[in-house]
Amino acid sequence: MLKELQPQPKDKILMLMEMFKADPREQKVDLGVGVYKDANGVTPVMRAIKAAEKQLWETETTKSYTGLAGDPAFAAGMRELVLGDAVPADRVAAAATPGGTGAVRQAFDLVRMANPDVTVWVSAPTWPNHVSILKHMGIPTREYRYFDDETCAVDFDGMVADLDGLKAGDVVLLHGCCHNPTGANLTLPEFKKVAEILNAKGAIPMIDIAYQGFGDGLEADAAGVRHVVSACPESLVAASCSKNFGIYRERAGVLMAIQEDAAKTAVAQGTLNHLNRQNFSFPPDHGARLVGMILADDALKADWMAELEEMRLGMLKLREQLAEELRKLTGSDRFGFIAQHRGMFSRLGLTPEQVEKMREDHGIYMVGDSRFNVAGLNEKTVPLLAKAIAAVDKV
Numbered sequence: 001m002l003k004e005l006q007p008q009p010k011d012k013i014l015m016l017m018e019m020f021k022a023d024p025r026e027q028k029v030d031l032g033v034g035v036y037k038d039a040n041g042v043t044p045v046m047r048a049i050k051a052a053e054k055q056l057w058e059t060e061t062t063k064s065y066t067g068l069a070g071d072p073a074f075a076a077g078m079r080e081l082v083l084g085d086a087v088p089a090d091r092v093a094a095a096a097t098p099g100g101t102g103a104v105r106q107a108f109d110l111v112r113m114a115n116p117d118v119t120v121w122v123s124a125p126t127w128p129n130h131v132s133i134l135k136h137m138g139i140p141t142r143e144y145r146y147f148d149d150e151t152c153a154v155d156f157d158g159m160v161a162d163l164d165g166l167k168a169g170d171v172v173l174l175h176g177c178c179h180n181p182t183g184a185n186l187t188l189p190e191f192k193k194v195a196e197i198l199n200a201k202g203a204i205p206m207i208d209i210a211y212q213g214f215g216d217g218l219e220a221d222a223a224g225v226r227h228v229v230s231a232c233p234e235s236l237v238a239a240s241c242s243k244n245f246g247i248y249r250e251r252a253g254v255l256m257a258i259q260e261d262a263a264k265t266a267v268a269q270g271t272l273n274h275l276n277r278q279n280f281s282f283p284p285d286h287g288a289r290l291v292g293m294i295l296a297d298d299a300l301k302a303d304w305m306a307e308l309e310e311m312r313l314g315m316l317k318l319r320e321q322l323a324e325e326l327r328k329l330t331g332s333d334r335f336g337f338i339a340q341h342r343g344m345f346s347r348l349g350l351t352p353e354q355v356e357k358m359r360e361d362h363g364i365y366m367v368g369d370s371r372f373n374v375a376g377l378n379e380k381t382v383p384l385l386a387k388a389i390a391a392v393d394k395v
């Protein structure tokens with residue numbers, strides 16, 4: 001029977017990682033997968049994570065199972081980090097998941113349980129794996145306009161016009177901050193407008209927040225999420241700790257279901273636990289526990305926040321440097337949006353052929369839709385990228 005299996009399409013982002021590794025050229029720059037790298041090209045273990053790991057090693061007395069929803073300190077810490085005091089704690093059901101992707105997957109499962117006819121609306125474009133998971137699960141999707149290729153900014157009028165087609169019970173997937181792949185983000189007034197539309201239509205927001213702290217800062221990056229969850233009677237939030245805690249391989253994420261009242265929240269909590277049990281039983285604990293420890297300890301939290309802020313400011317500086325280099329090289333502000341975008345990614349608006357040319361002629365790797373990872377750059381590689389963009393842009 002297994003011989004009937006068909007080859008699956010390769011994930012385009014992960015395929016780039018392999019291609020980059022296999023490239024023998026010394027002069028090559030990896031701007032593909034969304035992993036933070038410092039100026040030396042290293043993805044560091046953050047100081048607070050190391051300190052928490054040491055503490056955990058010294059104090060942990062068992063590796064027995066946690067609860068199905070994971071460590072309660074992790075859930076409480078993440079609730080506070082992402083939602084602040086936007087909604088009372090007794091309206092938030094939360095369960096740890098294997099990474100942010102696990103939270104997204106569990107969220108799709110949950111909405112399908114609640115509404116077997118659900119349609120999930122995604123931004124055009126969105127993280128390709130959103131669409132891939134939805135397709136794998138057989139959940140119908142619709143796109144709403146989001147990114148204007150001409151201006152490289154959000155096409156908010158187009159988004160509002162498309163959301164007019166929502167039906168009651170549909171789910172609208174939003175990026176909390178640092179939109180992946182475009183880097184173009186909704187403003188707080190735009191989040192407010194979206195919440196109004198969803199409420200008027202009886203649709204439910206699902207917010208994927210995987211880069212909190214990488215855009216305008218931890219609080220500012222959560223402002224849209226906090227508004228939406230407070231303005232809508234029901235919502236879902238899938239949060240990742242991979243990037244902002246730098247614990248990619250530990251797979252730490254959380255799915256939060258915000259309900260109207262405590263009784264409904266208890267049912268949602270039971271459902272999240274049930275879904276974890278069905279899909280993988282207990283969620284991974286190590287990364288989540290470290291996050292829970294950091295968020296509950298003032299000194300560790302302050303150190304984590306300081307290091308995260310250094311990372312964010314470093315990325316911002318690289319954005320400004322690149323926009324400036326391109327301004328000089330092209331004699332125009334055409335690429336000025338790079339300094340306006342926020343987060344790890346920006347979409348340059350190059351064709352797939354131009355992206356391929358960047359790879360072949362210049363050893364610069366980025367996703368085919370011209371998404372590049374700002375954190376893959378450093379002061380020395382910014383000019384290389386700028387020259388390569390200017391060169392292929394003329395072709």
Ligand code: LMR
Nearest residue numbers: 013032033034035127180
């Ligand atoms: C990305 O978009 O590059 C990251 O979210 C990593 C991934 O899993 O695709």
